[in-house]
């Protein structure tokens with residue numbers, strides 16, 4: 001096997017059925033390369049947290065194998081877990097512990113020698129330095145979220161799982177978080193994050209995976225995904241309402257809005273010809289005039305919603 | 313061996329005690345003093361001697377046992393129940409630690425607290441009665457083994473319990489009666505023959521008897537039987553903890 005192309009994380013045929021008989025993961029296969037940022041999208045209950053928990057050792061899978069940096073997560077759990085950092089979705093922290101102590105605890109727990117300089121660096125990066133002596137219960141929700149991230153970073157993981165890192169985090173902090181993720185990537189850290197904010201995936205991910213009902217329904221390079229599935233639309237605000245779309249325009253994929261004063265034309269942005277010029281000519285020929293024209297590009301969000309609807 | 317992890321858990325748990333110093337240390341000292349005043353002074357004035365020692369001195373090993381048992385169980389059960397309850401247990405479950413290391417950290421800390429507590433009670437007792445200890449090494453060994461064993465039992469309880477009621481039911485409904493019926497504050501010779509035989513099925517009797525022997529060389533059962541029993545029980549508890557972690561029982565879904 002070539003060391004360069006060997007994935008840092010490899011999931012094969014992973015299945016999980018909970019004690020109550022509910023199958024939360026259905027034959028998951030996924031490979032992630034070192035230094036990648038991959039965003040897992042999926043509706044509530046899709047299985048994102050279950051997948052992460054199975055990799056980190058919190059949930060026991062029923063079958064399948066997972067390797068991290070070539071080590072099996074069950075057999076070589078010491079090796080794999082010391083490489084992994086986990087930021088859980090739930091905001092669970094000790095109440096009476098101080099920010100500083102909880103980071104020292106995490107670092108020790110993961111088998112790393114004490115290193116105040118590193119902890120100081122992490123706290124400063126997450127704007128928690130002035131809170132270092134605060135008890136955790138005195139922090140706001142967003143600060144607790146950052147403490148959880150700081151705890152995961154305290155032991156210098158090579159693979160970082162962020163389970164909805166920006167839930168309940170304000171906009172400026174979210175931007176800070178994206179910056180930190182980018183910096184970690186530059187340091188060679190592999191990042192797997194889940195999110196419900198599609199713009200977050202659009203902003204920072206290299207690849208996007210979509211999970212629905214326990215299955216991975218798609219894993220794609222983000223830009224490829226967007227251009228492949230990306231549709232462009234032109235909407236025309238008509239001067240006069242139109243009763244129906246004239247026969248002469250039947251060749252175009254046109255849609256008339258409910259109040260009959262807007263036409264929407266959908267085309268493939270990657271096609272050789274978009275057909276816009278001829279449409280405009282044909283509109284004129286049919287005596288249809290418009291006041292305004294807008295183009296719309298579908299976002300990852302639209303793509304995502306379509307995918308999930310199709311699969312279920 | 314992930315030594316740093318053991319230390320991290322151990323220190324975390326000891327820090328938790330420092331925050332609840334009153335509850336952990338002052339409360340037992342007060343309750344012990346009350347026992348001496350009520351049992352020692354009030355009852356002791358009627359029962360003068362048991363097996364050649366004054367009643368006040370006679371109850372010291374029983375009192376120490378009572379506290380070791382109760383506090384070992386509650387310390388260790390809380391130590392693992394709270395993270396489960398609050399959700400912070402995710403970190404221990406996802407950490408590169410073996411069961412032995414987790415046990416060393418949590419149970420080690422709980423046992424340490426119990427041992428300190430036992431010694432504090434012993435010190436408190438000397439304010440009330442003149443104390444003699446015939447076999448200090450065996451006494452310490454007993455305190456040590458009991459603290460570890462019942463911290464292990466508490467740990468099992470904390471993993472098993474999924475609500476606060478279950479957490480408190482074992483100490484209050486099982487351990488307390490066993491301690492009081494196990495000859496902590498009386499000699500089983502004082503009981504009718506039938507109840508003497510029944511008491512032999514009470515495991516706490518073997519502990520109290522063993523500890524008392526290390527103080528005054530008086531015992532209801534042979535000291536070796538006591539030592540073997542507590543060691544066997546310790547191994548049993550440890551095996552159960554190992555099994556729980558191996559299967560993920562109530563820890564990993």
Ligand SMILES: Nc1ncnc2c1ncn2[C@@H]1O[C@H](COP(=O)(O)OP(=O)(O)OP(=O)(O)O)[C@@H](O)[C@H]1O
Nearest residue numbers: 018020022024043044045046047048049050051565
């Ligand atoms: N311990 C459990 N026992 C039974 N079912 C469970 C358990 N944990 C999770 N599930 C179920 O498994 C499914 C997947 O849950 P999971 O938490 O992985 O979803 P998710 O994709 O992370 O959702 P969200 O976006 O809401 O965080 C859900 O239907 C959930 O109810």
Ligand SMILES: [Mg+2]
Nearest residue numbers: 048049050089
């Ligand atoms: Mg989730």
